[in-house]
Amino acid sequence: MSHSQASDKLMVELRDLNKWYGEFHVLKNINLEVKQGEKIVICGPSGSGKSTMIRCINHLEEHQKGDIVVSGIPLNEDIKNIEAIRKEVGMVFQHFNLFPHLTVLENCVLAPIWVKKMPRKEAEAQAMELLERVKIPDQALKYPGQLSGGQQQRVAIARSLCMNPDVMLFDEPTSALDPEMIKEVLDVMIELATEGMTMLCVTHEMGFAKTVADRVIFMDGGQIVEENEPHEFFNNPQHERTQLFLSQILQH
Amino acid sequence: MSSDISNSGHNPEGGPAKPKAPPQNKPKFWNDPKKRSLLFQVLLLSALGFVFYSIIDNTLTNLEQRGITTGFDFLTEEAGFGIAMSLVPYTEASSYGMTFIVGLMNTILIALMGIFAATILGFLLGVARLSDNWLISKASTIYIETFRNIPLLLQIFFWYYAVLRTLPHPRQSMEFFGTFLNNRGFIVPAPVAEDGFGLVLFGFFVALIGSWLISRWSKKRQELTGQQFPVFWVSLGLIVGIPLVLFMLSGMPLGLDHPELKGFNFKGGITVIPELIALWFALSIYTAAFIAETVRAGILAVSHGQTEAATALGMSKAKTLRFIVIPQALRVVIPPLTSQYLNLTKNSSLATAIGYPDLVNVFAGTTLNQTGQAIEVIAMTMAVYLTLSLLTSTFMNWYNSRIQLTER
Ligand SMILES: Nc1ncnc2c1ncn2[C@@H]1O[C@H](COP(=O)(O)OP(=O)(O)O)[C@@H](O)[C@H]1O
Ligand SMILES: [Mg+2]
Numbered sequence: 186m187s188h189s190q191a192s193d194k195l196m197v198e199l200r201d202l203n204k205w206y207g208e209f210h211v212l213k214n215i216n217l218e219v220k221q222g223e224k225i226v227i228c229g230p231s232g233s234g235k236s237t238m239i240r241c242i243n244h245l246e247e248h249q250k251g252d253i254v255v256s257g258i259p260l261n262e263d264i265k266n267i268e269a270i271r272k273e274v275g276m277v278f279q280h281f282n283l284f285p286h287l288t289v290l291e292n293c294v295l296a297p298i299w300v301k302k303m304p305r306k307e308a309e310a311q312a313m314e315l316l317e318r319v320k321i322p323d324q325a326l327k328y329p330g331q332l333s334g335g336q337q338q339r340v341a342i343a344r345s346l347c348m349n350p351d352v353m354l355f356d357e358p359t360s361a362l363d364p365e366m367i368k369e370v371l372d373v374m375i376e377l378a379t380e381g382m383t384m385l386c387v388t389h390e391m392g393f394a395k396t397v398a399d400r401v402i403f404m405d406g407g408q409i410v411e412e413n414e415p416h417e418f419f420n421n422p423q424h425e426r427t428q429l430f431l432s433q434i435l436q437h
Numbered sequence: 438m439s440s441d442i443s444n445s446g447h448n449p450e451g452g453p454a455k456p457k458a459p460p461q462n463k464p465k466f467w468n469d470p471k472k473r474s475l476l477f478q479v480l481l482l483s484a485l486g487f488v489f490y491s492i493i494d495n496t497l498t499n500l501e502q503r504g505i506t507t508g509f510d511f512l513t514e515e516a517g518f519g520i521a522m523s524l525v526p527y528t529e530a531s532s533y534g535m536t537f538i539v540g541l542m543n544t545i546l547i548a549l550m551g552i553f554a555a556t557i558l559g560f561l562l563g564v565a566r567l568s569d570n571w572l573i574s575k576a577s578t579i580y581i582e583t584f585r586n587i588p589l590l591l592q593i594f595f596w597y598y599a600v601l602r603t604l605p606h607p608r609q610s611m612e613f614f615g616t617f618l619n620n621r622g623f624i625v626p627a628p629v630a631e632d633g634f635g636l637v638l639f640g641f642f643v644a645l646i647g648s649w650l651i652s653r654w655s656k657k658r659q660e661l662t663g664q665q666f667p668v669f670w671v672s673l674g675l676i677v678g679i680p681l682v683l684f685m686l687s688g689m690p691l692g693l694d695h696p697e698l699k700g701f702n703f704k705g706g707i708t709v710i711p712e713l714i715a716l717w718f719a720l721s722i723y724t725a726a727f728i729a730e731t732v733r734a735g736i737l738a739v740s741h742g743q744t745e746a747a748t749a750l751g752m753s754k755a756k757t758l759r760f761i762v763i764p765q766a767l768r769v770v771i772p773p774l775t776s777q778y779l780n781l782t783k784n785s786s787l788a789t790a791i792g793y794p795d796l797v798n799v800f801a802g803t804t805l806n807q808t809g810q811a812i813e814v815i816a817m818t819m820a821v822y823l824t825l826s827l828l829t830s831t832f833m834n835w836y837n838s839r840i841q842l843t844e845r
Binding site: 243245268271272274275276278280282283284285286295296298299300302303304305306307308341344345348 | 659662664665742745749750751752756760761764765768
């Protein structure tokens with residue numbers, strides 16, 4: 186759908202990425218290039234390493250072998266590089282992880298003020314603008330515990346966007362939500378996609394994948410098994426494991 | 438349901454049926470659960486009342502036989518005994534009332550000193566135990582497990598008899614920069630204010646107010662421009678700098694009363710008695726181990742997702758700790774911290790064991806022995822601990838409710 190948005194600049198590069206948890210080889214030779222403006226949907230059975238892979242991108246998890254380059258910055262031992270990468274990469278979690286002791290607005294301005302050294306006034310104005318975009322400006326002074334799951338996840342998206350990231354990572358953003366709230370979150374994500382954000386989404390919302398994804402990636406056993414544009418991926422899956430997985434997912 | 442059953446007993450239409458159900462009118466009053474529990478409470482209360490009455494009556498009779506009159510008149514009588522350490526002027530000619538004041542102040546002093554040191558040490562140890570650094574975390578674990586599990590009294594004895602009493606005599610004192618350490622305590626020069634020292638104090642207060650204004654200004658400026666100002670360092674500079682400059686300009690109007698060895702002991706200066714040092718070390722080190730555990734539990738209670746979210750937003754470890762982890766951990770830590778403070782205050786009465794002149798040692802000890810006014814003295818002493826505890830919990834509850842409010 187939005188294929189034309191992708192430019193040639195590489196935002197995320199994973200080369201021969203390998204990771205172990207002790208003896209357990211969780212990521213095996215992952216290779217992935219994401220261009221600016223591309224939207225990637227990652228799916229696969231539970232435990233296949235989807236979360237681990239995207240968490241390596243902003244160094245929430247350490248990888249043992251291979252290279253990661255984000256927005257031209259190599260992710261290495263240099264703490265400065267790690268900090269720089271985290272400023273470019275926003276992340277949305279399955280369980281929102283909002284700060285319960287801070288209001289919605291404070292959740293949104295904390296990092297801009299203390300990490301980006303933005304004036305509070307400016308940070309608040311920007312936060313209100315983004316809360317407007319996720320359609321909850323009226324909740325700004327409430328605490329996360331007073332919001333529904335769908336609202337909380339939209340705040341979490343706004344909070345990430347407040348850092349003006351170049352890349353957004355989503356780790357199953359709707360799987361902890363009640364069915365009636367999934368749509369409001371997906372709508373926000375679709376809007377973000379049409380505005381040209383580079384996105385990597387771990388999700389099993391196949392409707393979302395068909396609407397916005399430039400590519401769908403299927404992972405199993407710590408490997409990328411199949412990678413294709415959505416139409417081909419859903420209608421003509423090449424691998425047996427992909428076919429099995431899709432048949433299980435699409436049954437519902 | 439039960440009303441149906443009991444009604445059936447009174448059923449007027451039941452007729453004179455032969456196989457009459459056993460009479461179910463009101464149960465005997467000792468079978469009625471409500472009355473029964475009331476009865477037990479009354480019995481218990483009267484028993485308690487009787488016990489207290491007999492104790493008091495017995496004591497009063499005993500006192501009377503020994504010719505001791507009850508009442509608080511003894512407080513104005515001359516005490517006639519010396520006290521090793523006093524924060525207010527006290528001599529043997531002072532009254533028993535003064536022994537109460539001296540003991541009370543010594544108790545408050547050791548409690549405040551202990552709470553201050555134990556809190557800092559405890560927080561550091563609690564955070565250290567969770568450190569990624571193997572050595573730091575193991576060292577902290579060993580500290581906590583050791584000091585938590587050795588009886589406090591033993592620790593007090595250790596610091597007092599094994600460490601401080603084995604120091605050299607005054608004549609062979611260890612000297613560091615004009616201070617002396619020996620088995621009579623730690624002797625430091627006493628500051629003596631001379632003309633013009635008021636100016637220095639004035640400068641100090643001006644600096645305090647200045648720092649407060651600066652912190653407000655910098656917050657405003659941050660809101661407008663985003664620039665951050667090193668408030669802490671500038672304030673520190675002011676608070677130290679201004680009084681220091683004034684001090685120099687006014688010709689250093691502060692004399693020092695240097696301790697001097699006269700005969701077998703030191704004259705002049707301030708002597709921190711070894712009993713205070715030993716008790717302070719023992720109470721702080723012991724309580725810090727418990728505080729460390731509550732701090733650790735508090736930090737662990739903050740979910741891992743919180744740290745991850747902060748990290749993903751680019752916040753450093755220190756900022757994550759300051760803005761995310763500690764504020765949430767505090768809500769869990771405050772209630773058990775309060776009870777550690779209360780424990781420390783109550784444990785300070787172990788002072789008696791090494792002769793630190795706290796309230797229990799001076800007032801409930803010597804004064805009671807000399808006057809025999811057991812009831813009054815014990816009642817006053819108990820009232821003090823009760824009041825101190827209530828004050829502490831009230832303050833901590835207030836603080837707790839303040840930080841809880843930010844949640845919702
Ligand atoms: N901290 C960890 N320690 C050990 N094993 C882990 C850890 N985190 C995840 N794993 C394992 O790594 C595998 C991949 O996990 P994950 O990336 O969360 O899978 P997915 O997100 O695809 O469900 C799983 O088998 C999981 O049990
Ligand atoms: Mg996962």
